[in-house]
Amino acid sequence: MISTKARYSLRVMVDLAQHQEETYVPLKEIAKRQKISEKYLEIILKMLVKGKIVKGLRGKGGGYRLTRMPKEYTVGEIIELTEGPLSPVACLMPDAETCPRNEECITLPLWKKYNALIHDFFYNITLEDLIAGRF
Amino acid sequence: MISTKARYSLRVMVDLAQHQEETYVPLKEIAKRQKISEKYLEIILKMLVKGKIVKGLRGKGGGYRLTRMPKEYTVGEIIELTEGPLSPVACLMPDAETCPRNEECITLPLWKKYNALIHDFFYNITLEDLIAGRF
DNA sequence: TATAAACCTATTGACATAGTAGGTAAGTAG
DNA sequence: CTACTTACCTACTATGTCAATAGGTTTATA
Numbered sequence: 001m002i003s004t005k006a007r008y009s010l011r012v013m014v015d016l017a018q019h020q021e022e023t024y025v026p027l028k029e030i031a032k033r034q035k036i037s038e039k040y041l042e043i044i045l046k047m048l049v050k051g052k053i054v055k056g057l058r059g060k061g062g063g064y065r066l067t068r069m070p071k072e073y074t075v076g077e078i079i080e081l082t083e084g085p086l087s088p089v090a091c092l093m094p095d096a097e098t099c100p101r102n103e104e105c106i107t108l109p110l111w112k113k114y115n116a117l118i119h120d121f122f123y124n125i126t127l128e129d130l131i132a133g134r135f
Numbered sequence: 136m137i138s139t140k141a142r143y144s145l146r147v148m149v150d151l152a153q154h155q156e157e158t159y160v161p162l163k164e165i166a167k168r169q170k171i172s173e174k175y176l177e178i179i180l181k182m183l184v185k186g187k188i189v190k191g192l193r194g195k196g197g198g199y200r201l202t203r204m205p206k207e208y209t210v211g212e213i214i215e216l217t218e219g220p221l222s223p224v225a226c227l228m229p230d231a232e233t234c235p236r237n238e239e240c241i242t243l244p245l246w247k248k249y250n251a252l253i254h255d256f257f258y259n260i261t262l263e264d265l266i267a268g269r270f
Numbered sequence: 271t272a273t274a275a276a277c278c279t280a281t282t283g284a285c286a287t288a289g290t291a292g293g294t295a296a297g298t299a300g
Numbered sequence: 301c302t303a304c305t306t307a308c309c310t311a312c313t314a315t316g317t318c319a320a321t322a323g324g325t326t327t328a329t330a
Contacts, residue, residue, distance in 0.1 A: 002223050010242050026306065040289055058307045059297025088137050106265060107145050113270065114256060121252060130241060135248065139319065161275065175320055193276045194328025
């Protein structure tokens with residue numbers, strides 16, 4: 001299941017993209033529009049800043065803004081930033097040690113194909129696609 | 136993430152399919168072959184029996200067997216039986232109440248398409264496909 | 271009657287998720 | 301220089317799920 005963190009982060013990114021004209025968008029506004037608790041949003045935006053896909057500015061007139069154009073973000077990137085690898089099974093995690101049953105495992109090809117499917121899907125949709133409703 | 140329960144259950148079903156000639160396969164044998172704890176396997180097999188995709192027989196000479204031909208099981212069915220609905224987000228769960236943000240939610244179409252993708256994938260692979268290594 | 275097997279109920283430890291609380295640092299406006 | 305706004309930081313908590321274990325009961329066969 002896609003976590004709320006990942007889902008919220010997507011909505012936040014969309015929200016920011018839709019308010020690019022304002023130089024910086026304060027957290028409070030996003031929280032109000034998206035109906036997400038300010039405190040919880042803090043955590044999410046912290047992750048986005050850390051991952052450098054948004055930039056934060058403190059003080060009056062501060063807030064958050066995108067660091068790139070909406071078409072330069074993929075949905076997969078945003079999701080993985082907030083909830084970790086999209087891998088559907090432990091043995092396909094990026095840092096996974098090779099499973100001893102590797103050779104004989106009859107289900108492994110299935111998970112590999114599923115893994116590829118997920119990645120292809122999410123890494124081929126950009127933030128702009130989302131906003132434009134085309135995908 | 137696909138749970139171990141679902142992954143194990145798939146392997147169990149494959150194992151049973153590969154030993155159809157023996158009328159009933161005891162849990163102990165499956166556990167040994169698949170290197171899964173007997174106690175944990177009990178839980179999984181209980182679910183499979185409850186879902187009527189395998190049949191159990193008690194007493195000496197007892198064990199488990201499939202109730203249909205391998206080509207009549209889909210992978211999706213087996214997974215959902217042991218770990219619940221494959222829906223990637225709460226608002227697409229079978230019993231979910233309609234979200235108030237339904238209309239305005241810009242991410243909903245994304246989840247819907249993802250949901251469809253997952254279902255198409257898993258419900259179009261049969262146990263026989265898995266065993267034959269074709270998919 | 272002994273044995274092999276499924277079946278049943280309960281419990282545990284570890285971990286992740288979703289969310290809250292309170293305080294600190296940085297920048298702007300008066 | 302002071303007040304205000306805003307991001308940023310650390311810690312905590314309640315809830316729930318997952319993976320696994322333990323011990324006992326019932327059913328069938330030889």
